[in-house]
Amino acid sequence: MGGELSGNEEAQILPDPAPKQGGWTTFPLIAGTLMGSSIAVSGWANNLIVYMIEIFHVRSIDATQTFNMAAASTSLLPVIAAILADSILGCYSVIWTSSLVSVLGILLIALTAMLEPLRPQPCQNGSGMCPTPSKVQFSVLYSGIALASIGVAGTRFTIAAMGANQFENPKDQRVFFNWFAVTLYTSLVLGATVIVYIEENVSWALGYCLCVAVNVVGLAIFLLGRRYYRHVKPQGSPFTSLARVIVATFLKRKVPLSSRAEDYYHHKDGPMDKRYSMPTKSFGFLNHAALETEGDTKVDGSIAKSWRLCSVQQVEDLKTLLRIFPLLSSGIILCTTLPIVSTLTILQALTLDRHLGPNLKVPAGSMIVFILTSTAINLTFIDRFLFPMWQKITHRSLMPLQRIGLGHVFNMTGMAVAALVESKRLKFAQIHHVSDHPGSIVPMLVLWLVPQLVLVGVGEAFHYPGQVTLYYQEFPKPLRSTAAAMISVVVGIAYYLSTAVIDLVRTVTTWLPDDINKGRLGNVYLMFAVMQMFNLFYFLICAKCYRYQSPEEGNKSNDESCEAEK
Structure with a gap:
């Protein structure tokens, strides 16, 4: 599956040191890494509410709200990891670094179960008197939750993008995402049954130590597979080009738009047959950013003022995000x-x-x-x-x-x-x-x-x-890792929303x-x-x-069916 990506994709694939890089050969490695991380997080997170109520004597609704806040942060942070993967570090570095942070966080939670000074004394038999945890005890527990949450946030959705990067065929990518989800949920089941049962019926300390162990095993599997992966080289922040479109649009807001395709900048938009295509009419005000005016380009055709002129493709990338935003927002309440x-x-x-x-x-x-x-x-x-x-x-x-x-x-x-x-x-x-x-x-x-x-x-x-x-x-191709993390952002906002609504319900x-x-x-x-x-x-x-942006889906878009009905 090695080779170069076609079209105008800005991300470049590093030279293949081995002929069998990428493809389904890497799926067992990706799946093993995902299983280790997911079993661990399922083991400590799914029983966190019970642990806080029974061991740390936190009130039930407060424990639920704490869990929701932690889950929300776990879901929002992946977009930061995705931005780092797309623009600076690459997926591989983000995943192994996040896994180490996760191991450290779960280890801190395990220490609260292993060491008596790090947890409050049990409630007195036959009475409702339960000791309140000290600031140090709460600090260690919450630090562990925070680090473990950051770790899983940087791993799960970044590895989804890295796994999809192993394939060039959209059909293979769709199959990968489906089996990625099967692996994810199967792993979560194992953590929520085996490890949670051990925590409640054998030992909290043993259960949390098992979480640490499976996380370490998953990290080891990931590191051992390095030579088999196709690595996407980060090309700088793609959000910079999106910001440039907004700034250039504002600076040229009073310049009349042209009806001629050659008046728009296409220098880096891809093959010659696409050089002189007109920008789309939707969100037409953004087309000002690609409109060439005097002094915008150099003699060799390159951009002279990067914050005053953008390519048509960069403008269309921002339009793509604006078009998909309503669908993305509908996922929050879902x-x-x-x-x-x-x-x-x-x-x-x-x-x-x-x-x-x-x-x-x-x-x-x-x-x-x-x-x-x-x-x-x-x-x-x-x-x-x-x-x-x-x-x-x-x-x-x-x-x-x-x-x-x-x-x-x-x-x-x-x-x-x-x-x-x-x-x-x-x-x-x-x-x-x-x-x-x-x-x-x-x-x-x-x-x-x-x-x-x-x-x-x-x-x-x-x-x-x-x-x-x-x-x-x-999503635009330079934002592929960010795209895979967007569902996590939606879930994170949903957790915050549910927490806010519950607080409102309790108040009124x-x-x-x-x-x-x-x-x-x-x-x-x-x-x-x-x-x-x-x-x-x-x-x-x-x-x-x-309207689907993918050429494969475009001929089946719902927008076309709308027009057919008209």
């Missing part, structure tokens, strides 16, 4: 489903009967495994059965926007089901007067929570790979007290379901008139 359902379900599980037999008790932190398992199974079903069946019936591929749309529907349905199940749980709690006896369990099996988790998992299987594929294919209503048996958690689920419904309408409007 992605609030996962943080809301996964965290609040843990609080529900802590109040329910979690025994599945005389000797097996489901850890509350493992409830997310139903989402992850559902996602992994449905990803395989979609790739092996749904895609071929869809293509056989319609003679067309299932487009990324169609996958995302189905994800909207399943996520909204999952929220609605969660509201119904919570109303049943609360009814049982009231009938048996559970709220009058602190620590009592609602006589209702925890498996009642499974349907809502499965539905959310199906939604994730549709929209998550769909969004990653859409952004990677549609009585729906979320510390004892959820005295609250109205079902109203919270229902509120988010309604938000999802309106967001679905917004997405459909955005998707209806979006």
Whole structure:
């Protein structure tokens, strides 16, 4: 798969020292690295709420909010790692450096479980008196969470971009993203079951030490595969050229636009047959940036004033980002489903009967495994059965926007089901007067929570790979690593949004007290379901008139169907 990238791609592939660089040969290495990182983060993060409540005596809703803030930061930071990978360091350096930071962070969390001075004393038996953690104890715990979050943020989505860089064929890239997601969710399942079970039933210290170990193994696999990867050489920050377009547009805002293609700067736009193409009419005001005026170019045709003149391609790259922004924004509310359902379900599980037999008790932190398992199974079903069946019936591929749309529907349905199940749980709690006896369990099996988790998992299987594929294919080529991280940015904003909404609900209503048996958690689920419904309408409007930028998808764009209907 070695060689040079075609077209006007600014990123260059370094010379291949070996004939078998890139391609599917590298997938086991990428998958092994991803598994190590994902099992580790799943092991410490999925049980973090329970750890903070039971070991550090943090109030339940506060622990949930802390987890959401950490998850939000983990999701927003990948864009910084992607920018560093695209512009300065390259994917390889960012991944191994981030993995080391992750190992250090998890080690600090493990130390709080291993060393008694780093955690508060247990609560007194038979009383609600629990020692408050000291500043040092909180500092070590939060430092570990911060470093571990930064580490996984710099690894997961950067390795997704690096894996896609091993392929030149868009079809191979789509298949890679699907199997990347299968590997990711399968790994998260292992962490949320095996390691979480060990933490709650054997030893917190042993569970966290296992997280450190698998992270180190993943890093070792990644480093051993260095000679087999195709490395993309960073070419400076692509955001500089986007900023230049904005500045040049402002400086030339009063210069009349021309109707002649040769009046626009095309010097670095690619092959000769594209040199004199007209800039597109959408966001036409940005075309001022590519309009040549006296003194803008040198005798040899190069740019004389870099902040006053840009190429047509640079202008079109910025337009591409503006066109995709409405779709990207619609993903924010879509992605609030996962943080809301996964965290609040843990609080529900802590109040329910979690025994599945005389000797097996489901850890509350493992409830997310139903989402992850559902996602992994449905990803395989979609790739092996749904895609071929869809293509056989319609003679067309299932487009990324169609996958995302189905994800909207399943996520909204999952929220609605969660509201119904919570109303049943609360009814049982009231009938048996559970709220009058602190620590009592609602006589209702925890498996009642499974349907809502499965539905959310199906939604994730549709929209998550769909969004990653859409952004990677549609973003300008110099922003490929950033594109792969955009879904993470969307998820991060969604976590912050869900945290803010929960704080607002706690302020203006009585729906979320510390004892959820005295609250109205079902109203919270229902509120988010309604938000999802309106967001679905917004997405459909955005998707209806979006034109795919990829030549392969362009002949099947929704925009063309809009024009055909006219």
